[in-house]
Amino acid sequence: MAQFLNLSISVSVSGSPKPSLPFPNAVSGSALAKNPGKTSLCIKAIASNHDPSVLTSKLGAGDFSSAGRFSAVLDSSSIEVDAATEAELKENGFRSTRRTKLICTIGPATCGPEQLEALAVGGMNVARINMCHGTREWHREVIHRVRRLNEEKGYAVAIMMDTEGSEIHMGDLGGASSVKAEDGQIWTFSVRAFGSALPEHTINVNYGGFAEDVEVGDELVVDGGMVRFEVIEKIGPDVKCRCTDPGLLLPRANLTFWRDGSLVQERNAMLPTISSKDWLDIDFGIAEGVDFIAISFVKSAEVIKHLKSYIKARARDSDISVIAKIESIDSLNNLEHIIKASDGAMVARGDLGAQIPLEQVPSQQQKIVEVCRKLNKPVIVASQFLESMIEYPTPTRAEVADVSEAVRQQADALMLSGESAMGQFPEKALTVLRTVSLRIEKWWREEKHRDAMQLPGIASSFADSISEEICNSAAKMANILKADAIFVYTKTGHVASLLSRCRPDCPIFAFTTTTSVRRRLNLQWGLIPFRVSSDDSDSNLNKTFSLLKARGMIKLGDLVIAVSDTLQSIQVMNVP
Template sequence: MAAAVNNMCTDCVLSSSRNLSDALSFHSKAITTTRSRTTRRGCSVSHQKQRFSIRSMRISHDNHAPKISLFEESLSSIFELPNGQCTPGKGVVGPNARRKTKIVCTIGPSTSSREMIWKLAEEGMNVARLNMSHGDHASHQKTIDLVKEYNSQFEDKAVAIMLDTKGPEVRSGDVPQPIILKEGQEFNFTIKRGVSTEDTVSVNYDDFVNDVEVGDILLVDGGMMSLAVKSKTKDLVKCIVVDGGELKSRRHLNVRGKSANLPSITDKDWEDIKFGVDNQVDFYAVSFVKDAKVVHELEDYLKSCNADIHVIVKIESADSIPNLHSIISASDGAMVARGDLGAELPIEDVPLLQEDIIRRCRSMQKPVIVATNMLESMIDHPTPTRAEVSDIAIAVREGADAVMLSGETAHGKFPLKAVKVMHTVALRTESSLPVSITPPTQFSAHKSHMGDMFAFHSTTMANTLNTPIIVFTRTGSMAVILSHYRPSSTIFAFTNQKTLPHAILVWAYDKNLVTKGEFVTLVQSGAQPIWRQESTHHIQVRKVQG
């Protein structure tokens, strides 16, 4: 069966003109319903009907309760637990196990070559992140071209591209050489440009003096150093060093508990966003989002450009916390950017906020990425700390759709090992997660919508029969909805839209992957069917014949 699947299933695109009847034949029992549903970013493309060779699945009745006759081995990997849950394989990672949590890799000097991008993808990179705080358009253009080259050469795989805006960052100025700050030392920040002495350095924000107050705590480089504000003049903030360290050029500055009075999208960000539109990137990660208006503004711009780019909001400022619900609702997904979040808020709040943001995203059916310091020690060392391994596992167990590497792959010494560690830990953690036959009750509020109800019952059926899910989709909407119900098996999404595979970050798209004799659950939902023209909502369970 593997050969047959290789001929018809890709991580990227399955052209709807392909005739699948030569590749697969199944036993089937159909369950159909009809209703149209539009998606947020609808699109229409000409298609041809898919054809399958079908034979009926045997149905037996015992005491008026229908039972589907299945081979015993098709359910052999399910083990019942006392609480009514089940777990595939008793937590053992099988040879064909596929990681569902996606990996985002930041591309930088350590990984910007063709060879390294290829190797990152082979080790498990799903998304290439371009950090617009560093580099220029020429260097990022090279990365985009290389990723697209990889995707064109390996049509069975897809690496998406995420452009991460710089945002309204307040940074210290350039220094000829690092300045050593010692506890108790007096040190100053000035809004005058180009100042760099042993006790004073410039900042790039003209209202810095107005934003800070005496008694505020300034955090440098995400909290690596801290200073207390003692006094200020019209152009100078005088501080006492609380926690010392080495101050280098262009270090990020935060005021604990406060956000800078700057727009979330700066002039530079708009230039970078246009660059992303021109290059048809898949995601924008928008820094320091404070309210939903920023998201709506960007969405309106993308709509005017006819650009199908998904907006990921970065939750990293104190001002965003009161507006979490509206911000996440307006977006296509969220990122828990723990670095700046832990600088602006008490560090002990970060784990609680991470859990809360993940829970909110899951309840609203939005993908969520956990980022920052996940394998920080691997920037310089070939193995992670045990705490870092636990950090990845906790993010996966809490329900993160993706985990992200920043400096580890951008400028670290062991980028490939970092990706491999993240892949291995995520895969092993997923294998130990308990899987309910019935999807989580937290999604029940959404089941008033036909598409959500359909996905809920499709997931229940797939979990009950322990089958992978094959979904036919034009816009990717049903694949995304299905993924949020966390089926225990893989989702294979087939589409005739070339942009979708790169845009679906969630639990989908793997190659190989069903075998002869295995049962699969086929799903179709949408106003314009790709597969079965007579129904818009359709579920079938079929047995792979080879």
């Protein structure tokens, strides 16, 4: 059947104000899907020339069928925005807001209420807790502190819980914060339980099959190369190793072993991606209502699908997003399937760099970022951005270049690990991410490096196709018309993410009625999430303008492209 899309563009300029809302000829997505042959898409261009009368006339009582709805939008407290974002909008204007989102791993250096608040002020969009470390009680307290901060101070910091995964790692070093391994020293790696007192030069290993799987002559690599050992003897559950590359051993450091120059992978195949401990942590995350669950060492799409249906069954009304960590050879081999099944991905360069040659990590990073963008999934680049700042107050030039590269690739988010979890300068590290992001984004816009990435269609229905095309067109219009912002009302966040995917030159103000959607949008590139109280926000654009204007976040004459998914429209207007 042939399908027609009639495109009618009506332009009303100031001086001839015509009440134009709601659009009589606009139809909903579901109506379109049922009756695609009779579609008419209305694109309204309203250049008001700053004449408030245009908007006043549109705000006439006749435009609102219910008085209750009207009074709801009149409530000036009915718009919530991040305190840090509001300050940024007021200070620098919204053209200069940061588009790249920032994630901080919370650890002993940052778990106090004041430290968490300092990070929120410094631009932390997502707080990550790593279930590899600390107790559930410790993590619960951190989650509650972040929640309290959101409630009391108006932030929308999302929480990401990262599972431990079935990696092989060392034990706790008997409470020591680090231990030095010297060149030539003989160390015992053992799966035995030693109780509290660990014999000298002994390391506990968490994986029962360790002694069986390694062979004499294997190379044992700690944390992707921070320390290296050679296996010299196996005695029951103990494996004797000689240190060949001295260095500091840190608690629970990751272990990989190599034979004839290749990573030994068999042991991985035996281990489930989600261990029994991970399932308990996932139950904990669901009970605490975290926003994202990141799954370590994902090997296939199946495990993600399994987890997603588990979450759905356990918490019907929850909208926890599942992030696939790409950090193994298997995950690279199944990349597209894994990302399609997930709600987002993380380039977990720490472990990835221990599994593939280091020189391949940058091209894999670029590839993963691109695949995510094409499939419209948020992507996080993680690990070692500012590693030297664990100890020093300024980054190396090379670290700044690495941050710049991820910003230039337009990844959705950058993540701090040890820098914020246990480093000496967590706030300074966050400041570096923030200032470098802002500078590189600005430079990229000024240099007009408009992104040439061809975005494939990803819609699975006709209605979805329309949303997608509206977003693509709106982003293109915003660039050509040099709009100051795109406005979008979004229920589930989907339309906002479609706009973010286009990486337009201007920021995207995303209005939602749901607190959890607002937090989730905080992970996505270029989105400034607001919570509004009215769920019929499409027809309340003018009210939104006055609320934002009253709080100094937009000003008279700003050029706004307003996208409506329900009305299937794109409006161009100046803030009256």
